[in-house]
Amino acid sequence: MTTMSAREFNRDVSAAKREANDGPVVITDRGEPAYVLLSIDDYRRMGDKAPSLVDRLSMDDEPEIEFDPVCLELEVPDL
Numbered sequence: 001m002t003t004m005s006a007r008e009f010n011r012d013v014s015a016a017k018r019e020a021n022d023g024p025v026v027i028t029d030r031g032e033p034a035y036v037l038l039s040i041d042d043y044r045r046m047g048d049k050a051p052s053l054v055d056r057l058s059m060d061d062e063p064e065i066e067f068d069p070v071c072l073e074l075e076v077p078d079l
Helices: 006-011 013-020 040-049 053-057
Strands: 002-005 025-029 032-037
Touching: 002 006, 002 013, 006 013, 006 025, 013 025, 013 032
Parallel strands: 002 025
Antiparallel strands: 025 032
């Protein structure tokens, strides 16, 4: 994985794009990773592997979870 500073990125965007063809490019800001530049092919591959939000929230394949909610009786105090 290639790493370049924000300054290097701003100075030579073409070089960053060329590097992104070989893999993700991490762009740092003050020495800390801040952004990742991906080729569109890598981006699409990531999207194809990830389950949709609906799939993530459904629990069809999960073992059954027992849930016994506790009944609370609350009273509002008189003022």
